[in-house]
Amino acid sequence: MxxxxxxxxxxxxxxxxxxxxxxxxxxxxxxxxxxxxxxxxxxxxxxxxxxxxxxxxxxxxxxxxxxxxxxxxxxxxxxxxxxxxxxxxxxLYGTAFQLKVWKELLKIKSGTTVTYGQIARKIGKPAAMRAVGSAVGKNTVSIVVPCHRVVNEASGKINYGWGPALKIALLKGEKAA
DNA sequence: ATTTACCGTGCTT
DNA sequence: AAGCACGGTAAAT
Missing domain, CATH: 3.30.160.70 (Methylated DNA-protein cysteine methyltransferase domain)
Known part of the structure; x- marks a missing residue:
């Protein structure tokens, strides 16, 4: 791609x-x-x-x-x-930081998930997980840039721009495949 | 169990 | 140009 x-x-x-x-x-x-x-x-x-x-x-x-x-x-x-x-x-149009985050998202394999904290560490800003959260939320190309594969580390809290149910449906679809 | 600190972005003042 | 709110996690209270 x-x-x-x-x-x-x-x-x-x-x-x-x-x-x-x-x-x-x-x-x-x-x-x-x-x-x-x-x-x-x-x-x-x-x-x-x-x-x-x-x-x-x-x-x-x-x-x-x-x-x-x-x-x-x-x-x-x-x-x-x-x-x-x-x-x-x-x-992809975004700030330098957002582009870094989105490129990390592209590396996530279908059927797997990562946490916001892991991405923060990967881009060399371990303390910026909150910023990662907002960058992920601003992704403009859902599904193709798999923002739905980023999950909260703790408990089952789910947050998704198009609604939590959709995030679950996408992940389920990928896992089953 | 609650509060605090951390970072980048965009909106408001 | 400064202030605020948002979003996730680890550490301190």
Whole structure:
């Protein structure tokens, strides 16, 4: 899987960008797939365009289901084991710190989980697990960048942007496969 | 069992 | 430019 990264703050994101998006079926719900010229820049679960607009403020958003169908089909087909074979490049916009965290997420094997603390240690900032938590939460390409494989160290506390039930469903699907 | 300290980000003042 | 709230964990109370 090809990954393209851009360092930017949230506010600077989306200027002069055209993004096409569409909603498609996925085993655990509807996914909203968004593509820009470089590749896949957003994947939300049951989320609606509102979230997309919040994250790409300055961008021009165009609904075009036909344009996103191919990528969506590929994602549904490759999940859960083979997402790293995705032919569409993944485009990540974030701060240097966020990009580091997201790249760590990409290394997590399907069917396994890591804790926020482990990621903090891996990126050389062992005390920054809270920051890792917020960076994980700001991931824009769910499922492909497996933010759902990051769990709390203690007890069964589950926190997930698209709802805890979805996180469980994703993990269950990957474990079973 | 509660509180404190740690870090990066984005929103508010 | 400074302050605040958020999010997860280990250590101190």
């Amino acid at each position: 090809k990954v393209i990264t851009h360092t930017s703050s949230r506010a600077a994101r989306g200027k002069n960008l055209t993004i096409v998006w569409g909603e498609h079926d996925f085993p655990v719900g509807k996914i909203l797939v968004a593509l820009m010229a470089e590749g896949l820049c957003w994947l939300g679960i049951n989320c609606g365009v509102k979230k997309l607009r919040e994250n790409w403020q300055g961008a021009e958003l165009i609904e075009d289901k036909a344009a996103t169908a191919k990528a969506a089909r590929e994602i549904a087909h490759l999940w859960p084991q083979n997402l790293d074979k995705l032919s569409v490049p993944v485009v």
